[in-house]
Amino acid sequence: MNKSIKNSLLVLLGIAVLNYIAQRSYLRFDLTEDKRYTLSEVSEDLLDSLDESLYIDVYLQGEFPAEFKRLQIETAQFLDELQARNGSVNIRFINPDDYREDLIKRGMLPSRLTVEEDGKLSEAIIFPWAELTYGTRRTSVSLLPSTQAKSQEEQLQQAIEKLEYSFANGIATLLKDQKPSIAVLAGNGELDDKYLYSLLSDIRTKYRLAKFTLDSTASNPEKTLKDLRKYDLAFIAKPTERFSEREKLVLDQFITHGGKSLWMLDANYSDTDSLYNEGKMMAFPRDLNLTDLLFGYQVRINNKLIKDLYSAKIPLATGNVGNQSQFQQLPWFYYPLAQANPYHVITKNVSPVRFRFTTQIDTLKGGLQKTPLLVSSPLSKKIGTPKIIELQSITQEPQQRDYSDGPQLLAVLLEGDFASAYENRIKPFKTQDYLAKGGPNKMIVIADGDLAKNEMLKGKPMDLAKDKWTGDYYGNKEFLSNAIDYLMDDAGLLPLKNKTIKVRLLDKKAAYESADTWKLFNIGMPLLLLGLFGFGFNYLRKRKYSN
Template sequence: MNKKIGNISLLILYLIVLNNISQSFYQRFDLTSDKRYTLSETTKSIISKVDNTLYISVYLEGDFPSEFKRLQAETRQYLEELAAENSNIKINFENPDNQREDLIKRGMLPSQLTVEEDGKLSEAIIFPWAEVTYGKKSTTVSLLPNAIVASQDEQLQKAIENLEYSFSNAINSITQNKQKKVAIITGNGELQDIYQYSFLSEVAKKYRLAKFTLDSVATNPQQTLQDLTGLDLAIIAKPTQKFTEAEKFTLDQFIANGGKTLWMIDNVQADQDSLFTSGKMLAYPRDLNLTDLLFTYGVRINTTLVKDLYSAQIPLATGKVGNQTQFQNLDWFYHPLVGGNPNHPITKNVSPVRLQFANQIDTLKNNIKKTPLLVSSLLTQKVGTPNFIELQSIADEVIETDYKSGNQLFAVLLEGDFNSAYKNRVKPFETSLFKENATNNKMVVIADGDVGKNQILKGKPTDLSRDKWTNQSFGNKDFLLNTVDYLLDDSGLIKLRNKTLQIRMLDKQKAFQERTFWQFLNVVLPLLILFGFGFGFSYLRKRKYS
């Protein structure tokens, strides 16, 4: 008896020790082939800096399509990995039905989905959003990519692929104490603030914005260069006036000292508003005196316009019914709708970008790595300038053989060691900051000054992602924001956008056709087996003991 009591006591003691050990050592195992739930080192580094409670509220709760139950489950799994890595992260799934108006006011717009179930189509509204709160700061996370996809399954796959980047980016931006500085260059007829509001207001949520005029170069060039080199990125958006040599030298030395640059350049004078006013305009080359500067870095923006059969639409008056003017949206080939590089994090899963009277870029051989970002379709035509452009040409019959210029490059990423354009030249002014080359720098050149220009409605700026007249959606804002993030990213965060997963989706058509077989297999057959087992057991028992 004493021996049994001793064995039981040892067993209880063993279980207590084992339980304590199991609580001290916690490990999750990712058995998926693509390591879907394994956090990247970048993400681990970001969430390791969360030293206070960080709340994540996800509005994927309630009655919504079965496909998006998958997105809900994948989101929950991923966030559980974050919470397991850092106990300061708290997760909450909320039903948005009782707070729809409040969510919409905070910028979380619902998505209307077409759902196919049992061969029937129906409409459903969901709020694919999450909100991250850290102290007094908060930001939103979109769980559905704003990309053109062939099916809802493809949309779901892109959404799941984008989970790590979306949440890591949000957590990184909300927990950073020191923000990088972005200069909006002025002084050479660049776009007014109101036309850049949609783009820059989003940039201001993550970075410190500062308007920087180059006018002071004429009076105090050394101090101007000193001030500019204290910033991290310079945005040059559609300059219309010629740069002086001293101004070019200032930008060149900003780059040589490690500054990043985003160029949005029109090398042709062509404006849509003047075309609508008179129905005809003269498009002619614009001399910005930047050709030699960009040539040194490895690109040349030509003075030709590109027409593309794959284009955005513009509204035109086509007649009257009574006293009401009738408008129709027609394809305008001078507004190319261009696709992004699917293999680069700046443009992956980004909707086509609308350009307006864009120029074509040539790349030159040097030691700089050049990555195409925006490229036209194959069906293009080059239009030399100067040239008259008439609005009525939109009605001309399309002859496809005239559109055989092939793919045209509109935006390119340059990375590497940039040589100064003034390396072996006379310098406009002397400065102690002069450097002959920049080490491991990067810039993006876009051959369209209007790529970041939003429209104005009743005196207020509209969203850059949507056309106020045609209601078409574009990827301009996402493309530019990704570009800024990439240029300023030192942690490798933006590369998470290239994450690719293999999501195995249900074949709905096959499941619908074979539904009777699978219903029988999963519901009826188990009952038949159970009934047969019960009948057989009862029969054998009676036979044995009768």
């Protein structure tokens, strides 16, 4: 056998070995700085849990604004990572034009975008949705979640950052036999449904919601407790009537048996209708009969109002021009803008949260872990009640030296083994399942009952994140949504919401302003290079053959 044949056989053998190794092992390398194409451990675990094929239909096919082509590309690249992890993931991009009515009926509403091209504005409608099907289960995923972004570029940035969370949350929803359940408490003067519409309609895709009253505790407390324990979380928004001892024991045993709870409580009564109609109101303590119950969980809500120089604005009539009233937006120090804890997944990257006539929370010593979630600014002041509050005080110049009480705790997360607040106390009724101390649990207490209250416009609920009068956006909705997700989340999805990715977008303004320069460059530079090449070629040719 000659040497050339031997070398050829060795090459063929080497290729066969490399092909075998490539088929047996599959490696992908993420060389991006922010590791945008590296799946989290949570996502990998969810994909590994799939027992059958997962079908993903993405309605991002067709003609739409150039910048949102980036969302299409990023979505396709991310889904490739899902498919690489689990081959049972099937992906299909669909043009939504022929399915618009059907998509809208299934709750996938279109987004209207303002497009700027060559300095001209136009509108485009896209369906930024994906639909996941797993066996007989189906869920939809928004690829352009509602945000407080000031521009479409920021909206696109946030959409790309939330891609992994959106799909991981969708897969987790499909894998659950049933949605976790939330009992929205009523019967003690809590907020009406219309004032909770914005928040509850946002979370209903992930959780089963049901109104629950404690009225039957008077006649059959055992049954009430049994029924309440069917839910995973008790949502308590601004009760205004006292809780009986029986009702408190039902809530206490719900908590010690592992039920999560979210409390939004007003320690004061404040009638804002009187404030706006009469120019003043009386703020005075409200007794909900919950002090001892919360004390058992190592927390206390005081009745001193908080004024904060860092506050939200309200519109105030400052005069008339002709027959038209003139309004000016002025800071109202009784509406603190609370700062979010940047080190916790609930509040990381959350915009300032607006409180209204809030009070302050004290935490007590004990074994529970207490994490501050929202605090007022260092320029805060505590006001004792009863107190007459006059609207005209908004015109008074504040003295910074009077606002020296420092940051005040407005919302706190409690975690640990919750002991019954009725331990070593006479029980209002006997229960066979009484538990003196439960296992690991979570609770969030907020010192403002109106935190989840959306405003109404012409009889219809508004977005909780937006102020009706000023148009300003706040982080209330995002904070409460994150808080509920954290209390209910067993898969650890919430950290994915805070994923940060650097998306380098084109500066459209700069591109438009320098468009003529770049057009001239793109046309002139090739001609210049061609001319230089022709001149040089002729010069060298003449020099070579002139001899």
